[in-house]
Amino acid sequence: MPHFDPFYADKLRGPLGAAEADAVLDLTGKAAAEAEAAIRDVLERSRFARRSTLAVKLSPPPEGGGETLFQPVGRQLLDARKRDWIEHLHTLPGRDGLGFFVVLAGRPREG
Template sequence: MPSRILGHPEPAVPFLDPDDVRALVGDQTSGEETLDLRGASADDARIAIASILERRRSQAPATLVIRIDPATATSGETLFLPVGRQLLDARKRGLISRFHPLPGADGGGFYVELPGYPTAARGD
């Protein structure tokens, strides 16, 4: 059957329901911990993130959701860029395995995977 896009054939992989995808990759919109920074200043957010990353680095791997105020037409600058830059720096230093923005329907924020230390996972 011809595709509706540029005459290419339909892909061999059938459409996946969002629930099926969630079952395969996990729910990446909620974490084991939540850091709610809605209403926080940039300085308060920076300190809170640094604190939780330092606290969590000696523990087993975990997931974290950081919630920030979503952008609106009148919101001005949000915490998205400063928090994103801080998370990117933490990933470069090995404090974060990976992170990505939350879907728009979930409000503003980030889903973060923390690596922990191998000894923490074994309980040493």
């Protein structure tokens, strides 16, 4: 599809998921503080690297309901998007479970 940005061409082919990501950050079974630190580390490192994609996997809600990392991790990613550290952010497709697909902006291009 020569007339589309690769990101949008991939969206036309189907939802982007873990298989299409450059890396996967698996936070299943992690505590909130550990997950927050892992996301913070990835975001900090991404600011000095090339543009890349990341799938963030989260644990599903426990049997009978309960809290997940979806909201706290989502807030952290939205904050990074406001800072222009993230270009695109959406939830993973159902086949990949609970989580996010993130396009990390990386280091700004010079000249």
